[in-house]
Amino acid sequence: MAHSANAAHQKAARRTFFHVHLVSDSTGETLSALLKSVSARFPSAKPLEHVASLVRSQTQLDSVLARIEQAPGLVLYTVVDSGMRRRLEVKCAELQVPAIPVIDPLLNAFADYLGLEQTHQAGMQHELDEDYFRRIGAIDFTLAHDDGQNTWNLEASDVVLVGVSRTSKTPTCMYLANKGVRAANVPLVPHVDPPPELSQLRKPLVVGLTANPDRLTQIRTSRLSNLGSEDRAQSYTDAENVRDEVRKAKRLFVKNEWPVIDVTKRSVEETAAKILTLMSIRRGGEG
Incomplete structure (x- = not known):
């Protein structure tokens, strides 16, 4: 009974605010824009945004994982390195919070359509071109x-x-x-x-x-x-x-x-x- 009451309380709280962690090995601009667009569809709930940009080392990822554990919530990420992705996904599974690789479906669709391999270099879209x-x-x-x-x-x-x-x-x-x-x-x-x-x-x-x-x-x-x-x-x-x-x-x-x-x-x-x-x-x- 107490467990169900606590779950109901947490669900009600999410209607007011919820934590969202944006984890990127680049600037995180894509994630921020996407969060703004999606959260606008749910005006009764306000995201508390935690941005972790340029995450490219295991030490940096450790800090990110600690923050996610302290304030569990949705995790949206764009991380190229497969090892770091795996660590992030495993930790989120342990915490029972969703971890969403937001551009993977688009990248996969491009790769299938074009018949080309994806590059695995972080932050290429922000090169001084x-x-x-x-x-x-x-x-x-x-x-x-x-x-x-x-x-x-x-x-x-x-x-x-x-x-x-x-x-x-x-x-x-x-x-x-x-x-x-x-x-x-x-x-x-x-x-x-x-x-x-x-x-x-x-x-x-x-x-x-x-x-x-x-x-x-x-x-x-x-x-x-x-x-x-x-x-x-x-x-x-x-x-x-x-x-x-x-x-x-x-x-x-x-x-x-x-x-x-x-x-x-x-x-x-x-x-x-x-x-x-x-x-x-x-x-x-x-x-």
């Missing part, structure tokens, strides 16, 4: 072309985002830059004509970002409140002014035949994914 330097270059470019800077050089962009204030232009650009996309953004400011370079662009994909005016008004009001400047720009948060800004922006998008994304109910990641899809379709059409 051409893709790495492309991403760094994209981030530098995006920072230099944020919020309407250097509009004379917009033709060098892969994508240019245009929209009124608080339509997530900057965070979306930074997310794209981390994907290696040279992203610039140009704000649409009341009573100021957009830079003439915008309508003359040929190479970059230009995308208009819009949002529900009422939601924009709330975001702007909250923004000014957090900055302690509620009284400094009444027109910035005036509902009718915001609606007028959005109407004029949409007319500009239609005039230039730019694709439009409504970001009202989209996360930055979702907006960026849509933009990447538009870029892919455009490249296909050009091809």
Whole structure:
């Protein structure tokens, strides 16, 4: 009876929080992203994340196993070395906690399909290769072309985002830059004509970002409140002014035949994914 009560208590506790150990012989970024994605499906339970990255020696693994024993929970791992994998799996079996090699099914499917052997070198995806330097270059470019800077050089962009204030232009650009996309953004400011370079662009994909005016008004009001400047720009948060800004922006998008994304109910990641899809379709059409 006492055992069943204790089991019920542990199950109830897991509904509130649970331990997750992320064990990787590389940076652990893949595991962190996967945990975030999966745990979002279970909003009533919060993961207590324990990250063990660059685990490549038996001594390092000993420390990891000790932490797992102290705080038992799910173990997600990406470890190449077969001996270290085996030790981790055996210890988790003893503790009766799941040990999940999260990318093994994908690797095995690739190997079967391609008929090739997998490499067994840890952390190869993080080598300083051409893709790495492309991403760094994209981030530098995006920072230099944020919020309407250097509009004379917009033709060098892969994508240019245009929209009124608080339509997530900057965070979306930074997310794209981390994907290696040279992203610039140009704000649409009341009573100021957009830079003439915008309508003359040929190479970059230009995308208009819009949002529900009422939601924009709330975001702007909250923004000014957090900055302690509620009284400094009444027109910035005036509902009718915001609606007028959005109407004029949409007319500009239609005039230039730019694709439009409504970001009202989209996360930055979702907006960026849509933009990447538009870029892919455009490249296909050009091809």
